[in-house]
Amino acid sequence: MAITKLKLFRLNGNLKDLDRILERFVSLQCVHPIKANEFIDRVHGLTAFTAENPCNIIYKELQDIEKENDVLIPIIEAKSIDYSFDYMKDYIYTTHERLKKLTLHKKETEALIKKYQDALIQVKNIENLDISLDDLFSCEYLSTRVGRLPIDSVEKLQFYRNKPFIFKAFHEEKNYSWCMYMATNNYEREIDNIFSSLFFERIHIPDFVHGTPESAQSTLAMEIEVAEEGLKETQVEIDNIIKENTEKLSILKGELILMNKTYDARKYVVGLGDKSSITGFVAAKDVNELKKVYEDLQDVEIEIMPADSDKRLVPPTKLHNNWFTRPFVSFVEMYGLPGYFSIDPTPILAITYSLLFGMMFGDLGQGLLLSLFGFLMYKKFKIQLGAVAVRIGLVSAFFGLLYGSFFGNEEILTPIFTNWFGFSGKPIDIMDPTFTMTLLLATVGLGSVLILCSMLLNMWVAIRKKNYAELVFSHNGIAGMVFYLYLIVGVTLSVIGSVSIFNIWTIMFMGVLPLLMIVLKHPLERLFNGEKMFPESIGGFIVEGFFELFEVVLSYVTNTMSFLRVGGFVLSHAGMMLVVYTLVGMSGSIFGQSLILILGNLFVMGLEGLIVGIQVLRLEFYEMFSRYFEGNGMPFETIES
Numbered sequence: 001m002a003i004t005k006l007k008l009f010r011l012n013g014n015l016k017d018l019d020r021i022l023e024r025f026v027s028l029q030c031v032h033p034i035k036a037n038e039f040i041d042r043v044h045g046l047t048a049f050t051a052e053n054p055c056n057i058i059y060k061e062l063q064d065i066e067k068e069n070d071v072l073i074p075i076i077e078a079k080s081i082d083y084s085f086d087y088m089k090d091y092i093y094t095t096h097e098r099l100k101k102l103t104l105h106k107k108e109t110e111a112l113i114k115k116y117q118d119a120l121i122q123v124k125n126i127e128n129l130d131i132s133l134d135d136l137f138s139c140e141y142l143s144t145r146v147g148r149l150p151i152d153s154v155e156k157l158q159f160y161r162n163k164p165f166i167f168k169a170f171h172e173e174k175n176y177s178w179c180m181y182m183a184t185n186n187y188e189r190e191i192d193n194i195f196s197s198l199f200f201e202r203i204h205i206p207d208f209v210h211g212t213p214e215s216a217q218s219t220l221a222m223e224i225e226v227a228e229e230g231l232k233e234t235q236v237e238i239d240n241i242i243k244e245n246t247e248k249l250s251i252l253k254g255e256l257i258l259m260n261k262t263y264d265a266r267k268y269v270v271g272l273g274d275k276s277s278i279t280g281f282v283a284a285k286d287v288n289e290l291k292k293v294y295e296d297l298q299d300v301e302i303e304i305m306p307a308d309s310d311k312r313l314v315p316p317t318k319l320h321n322n323w324f325t326r327p328f329v330s331f332v333e334m335y336g337l338p339g340y341f342s343i344d345p346t347p348i349l350a351i352t353y354s355l356l357f358g359m360m361f362g363d364l365g366q367g368l369l370l371s372l373f374g375f376l377m378y379k380k381f382k383i384q385l386g387a388v389a390v391r392i393g394l395v396s397a398f399f400g401l402l403y404g405s406f407f408g409n410e411e412i413l414t415p416i417f418t419n420w421f422g423f424s425g426k427p428i429d430i431m432d433p434t435f436t437m438t439l440l441l442a443t444v445g446l447g448s449v450l451i452l453c454s455m456l457l458n459m460w461v462a463i464r465k466k467n468y469a470e471l472v473f474s475h476n477g478i479a480g481m482v483f484y485l486y487l488i489v490g491v492t493l494s495v496i497g498s499v500s501i502f503n504i505w506t507i508m509f510m511g512v513l514p515l516l517m518i519v520l521k522h523p524l525e526r527l528f529n530g531e532k533m534f535p536e537s538i539g540g541f542i543v544e545g546f547f548e549l550f551e552v553v554l555s556y557v558t559n560t561m562s563f564l565r566v567g568g569f570v571l572s573h574a575g576m577m578l579v580v581y582t583l584v585g586m587s588g589s590i591f592g593q594s595l596i597l598i599l600g601n602l603f604v605m606g607l608e609g610l611i612v613g614i615q616v617l618r619l620e621f622y623e624m625f626s627r628y629f630e631g632n633g634m635p636f637e638t639i640e641s
Helices: 015-025 055-069 085-125 132-139 149-159 185-197 213-269 284-293 324-334 347-360 362-381 382-401 412-422 433-465 468-473 477-495 502-519 521-528 539-563 566-587 590-628
Strands: 006-014 031-033 142-150 165-173 174-185 269-272 275-283 301-306
Touching: 006 015, 006 269, 006 284, 015 213, 015 269, 055 085, 055 213, 085 142, 085 174, 085 213, 142 149, 142 185, 149 165, 149 174, 165 185, 165 269, 213 269, 213 275, 275 284, 275 433, 284 301, 324 412, 324 590, 347 382, 347 433, 347 566, 347 590, 362 382, 362 590, 412 566, 433 468, 433 477, 433 539, 433 566, 433 590, 468 502, 468 521, 477 502, 477 539, 502 521, 502 539, 566 590
Parallel strands: none
Antiparallel strands: 006 275, 006 301, 031 275, 142 174, 165 174, 269 275
């Protein structure tokens, strides 16, 4: 439940061993490498390896083989590169050329079969004509065209009925009408142009087809059969080539992928003379794994240093959370990732979010149902929000037990406390009018505690970052905590009526002085750093400081009052379910009552669950996160990611 401790590593070796070093480096899933340009721009004499990756071209050739032949070549994962790039290129290129020739022949044969099939359809359309096809298509004064026309274009022919042509439709198929038209030679071009504008697709009868339509059908059928046999033979040849070369191509595919990774990994390599160096971050617990990968390479040296030893580099953040808090990481990432020297707010958010949601959505039955729904969502669809729902649902069920609420019924659980535990009633009676003020004050008190805890967290972060100005003078530091505590304690004691701590001395030392420290935070910080306290005009600083101070004081009040919504939603949930039961009582039938009760519970769960979830997230982000969490961290990314 923290930010993983990292180490800075430097992997040094000889340039002649670079390929061997990178082959192993790309397999590491525990390192965050740093690009070479982070160093070469700042140190003279360093070089980077940014040549174009030659693997892309040959790998694209391999992908074309898969795409053109609709196959998926499996990957045999390579641990090292055993073949030269030239060998891979020649082998894959030669195989592709053989396949391309056969594939081209296959496509040509398929197109020929389609042409013959279309011609066969047209010949069948005119089979009742007792005339030779040679005579039909070689008339001296008439031109004949056969083909197909879109059905909607057939209707448009009526606009050209004054033109000298004869049109005959045979049959319709899908969106087309198989047809023919005839025109005199004098009007041939004009009529062809008209039909072309109507998207007529002409079907050419092959030259080898002669005689009557009946004999022509036999000729075409025979040619189609021969072409289909040739197509089968071509496909067998293609399949045989793929089958014979699949194993070798799989090996080469694995090696190409590895080679591609190693070339991409060169962007992390810094060269100096005949030496190479790779810098990055590794989790402290994974240092031995990194060393083990290179333990048999004598010329490779691995330096392990503290994460902050190189001031040019900002350590990335790698979060480590347990089973309960892990699903809440997505909420934290919505706000931002914590910096390496900050703290991981995920455990805090997981606890406070579950607590606040459970209080606002307290119902034993609905909480268990929400948890079950979240469990199914997570198991079936791997949705992280489902895992969150499991946790907040169980907390809601716990508070629902304290409230004595079960699917909105506020009395059904009361006998458990009176008969089993000997209580006079439920531990918390939400519907008791005298409890309303106590509830609202309790939520304000809870909000005050959470705000104070947020201030403590901010001070802890400031200590870790050695930002002592933030620690002492910030409105979320010591000065702010003293003022806020003074305000909260003073108001609480005044309301109770026991004693008042507001006097001239406490106001001066615990009220005015902390506020003055908050206003002077930046000038005092500049003074400690040997700079001028007021680089600009003092008058401008006073005006700006007044409004900033007013905003700070106002934020203490508004942030505290924001937690009233917790009590408000506790009452709102009970009130909405009271409406549901009122509607149930108005129904006259058992079926109607059951239907209203089920739909009412689902409606309240959906509507209020969504609203409460958003409101709790708002409290987390605005009232707590904004006090101690900046969210400016850089994610820990391995080579694969």
